[in-house]
Amino acid sequence: MKKKIYYIFLILLLTTTIYCMVHNALLEKRLLAYHDKSEALADSLVLLRLENTSLKEDVETLKENQSLHITAQSDNPTLLSALSTMTNLARFIPDFVPLQSSYAVSKEFNSNHQSIDLSASKGTKIFSAGAGIVIACYEDKNLGNVILIDHLNSYKTLYAHLDQFRVSVNTFVEKGQEVGSVGNTGNSTNPHLHFQIYFGNDPVEPNSIMKIAKYKN
Numbered sequence: 255m256k257k258k259i260y261y262i263f264l265i266l267l268l269t270t271t272i273y274c275m276v277h278n279a280l281l282e283k284r285l286l287a288y289h290d291k292s293e294a295l296a297d298s299l300v301l302l303r304l305e306n307t308s309l310k311e312d313v314e315t316l317k318e319n320q321s322l323h324i325t326a327q328s329d330n331p332t333l334l335s336a337l338s339t340m341t342n343l344a345r346f347i348p349d350f351v352p353l354q355s356s357y358a359v360s361k362e363f364n365s366n367h368q369s370i371d372l373s374a375s376k377g378t379k380i381f382s383a384g385a386g387i388v389i390a391c392y393e394d395k396n397l398g399n400v401i402l403i404d405h406l407n408s409y410k411t412l413y414a415h416l417d418q419f420r421v422s423v424n425t426f427v428e429k430g431q432e433v434g435s436v437g438n439t440g441n442s443t444n445p446h447l448h449f450q451i452y453f454g455n456d457p458v459e460p461n462s463i464m465k466i467a468k469y470k471n
């Protein structure tokens with residue numbers, strides 16, 4: 255009986271030992287697997303961190319580029335200078351109708367009369383068609399009181415039969431600046447403005463660069 259118990263005990267002990275050994279081996283295997291996984295995770299974490307840094311850098315670069323782009327658009331000296339030059343050039347183009355109050359076209363531009371006559375009451379204000387320099391201010395037997403403006407771009411404008419001069423020779427005038435008043439001086443039968451545009455030495459039809467209505471009230 256004692257021997258039997260001893261054997262049972264021995265078998266139990268052996269079984270337990272084998273079970274423990276197998277279990278231990280399994281646990282070790284699992285642990286190794288976890289260890290490997292953990293290392294792999296650590297590696298991917300490092301990679302993610304690196305990627306994150308690189309993304310942050312990309313965002314910074316994009317932000318910088320955007321601000322550079324905005325600066326370039328609002329502060330491009332070449333564009334601004336070109337714009338200012340264009341605005342300046344436009345000032346000197348004689349396209350401003352010299353009479354702004356009521357008038358009537360009394361003589362059109364044609365081969366015998368290479369200018370336009372605008373009939374208006376005496377004293378009506380006359381404005382410069384464009385910016386430029388008054389290069390002549392004189393009294394002519396036929397044209398009466400005359401003003402000649404050089405627009406410094408091959409264009410010149412002439413205003414004749416004036417009653418009064420409002421500018422003098424060698425002065426700079428702006429587009430739309432008052433230069434004189436309508437009169438009946440020289441060879442004229444009624445108060446009117448004889449208005450002529452030249453490009454170089456060639457007369458230009460005023461309606462090719464400005465819109466002169468036949469009548470204006």
Ligand SMILES: [Zn+2]
Binds near residue numbers: 369370
């Ligand atoms: Zn005329």
